[in-house]
Amino acid sequence: MTLLIDMQSAINAALLERLASVPDFGALVVEDEVLRIIDADDDSLPDDLIVVQPGQSEVVEDPGFGSCTEKVSVNIVLMTRRDNFPALLRAGRLGVKVALSEYRRWLGLQGVTRFDWQAETPMPAGDGHSWSCRVMPLQITYTQHLK
Numbered sequence: 621m622t623l624l625i626d627m628q629s630a631i632n633a634a635l636l637e638r639l640a641s642v643p644d645f646g647a648l649v650v651e652d653e654v655l656r657i658i659d660a661d662d663d664s665l666p667d668d669l670i671v672v673q674p675g676q677s678e679v680v681e682d683p684g685f686g687s688c689t690e691k692v693s694v695n696i697v698l699m700t701r702r703d704n705f706p707a708l709l710r711a712g713r714l715g716v717k718v719a720l721s722e723y724r725r726w727l728g729l730q731g732v733t734r735f736d737w738q739a740e741t742p743m744p745a746g747d748g749h750s751w752s753c754r755v756m757p758l759q760i761t762y763t764q765h766l767k
Contacts, residue, residue, distance in 0.1 A: 627731060627764045628677065628692050635672050635694065642715035644708065645670045645698055654697050658751050668708065671697040686767040696756040705752035709742060713754055734761035
């Protein structure tokens with residue numbers, strides 16, 4: 621019997637590992653909900669971090685032959701508490717793109733067929749909050765084997 625790989629879990633694990641190389645932000649890379657971190661305002665967290673927040677997934681094609689093509693949306697969110705957040709978030713954005721640019725080919729070996737960046741959203745800290753963010757949505761299309 622063939623061991624089934626949960627592709628979404630494999631993709632998230634791969635993203636967490638690779639994003640750890642992003643300068644300044646990569647010291648802490650977690651899969652979590654951004655609002656939970658913002659609301660918690662935990663002083664034990666570093667001033668810069670990356671949150672990988674899973675989003676929607678959908679079946680794109682179901683050929684019925686033991687596999688299907690799926691698409692998952694993932695938000696890569698750079699977060700900082702520093703005052704000079706615009707420059708830091710821009711540098712972090714570039715670090716994420718660099719960290720994942722070479723990785724795209726490796727993911728392709730694992731069944732990933734598309735890797736599409738979506739429109740990004742900068743978010744300065746709101747009233748009463750200390751975190752500024754840059755949300756980098758990514759859609760990843762892959763083949764999920766079912767048997």
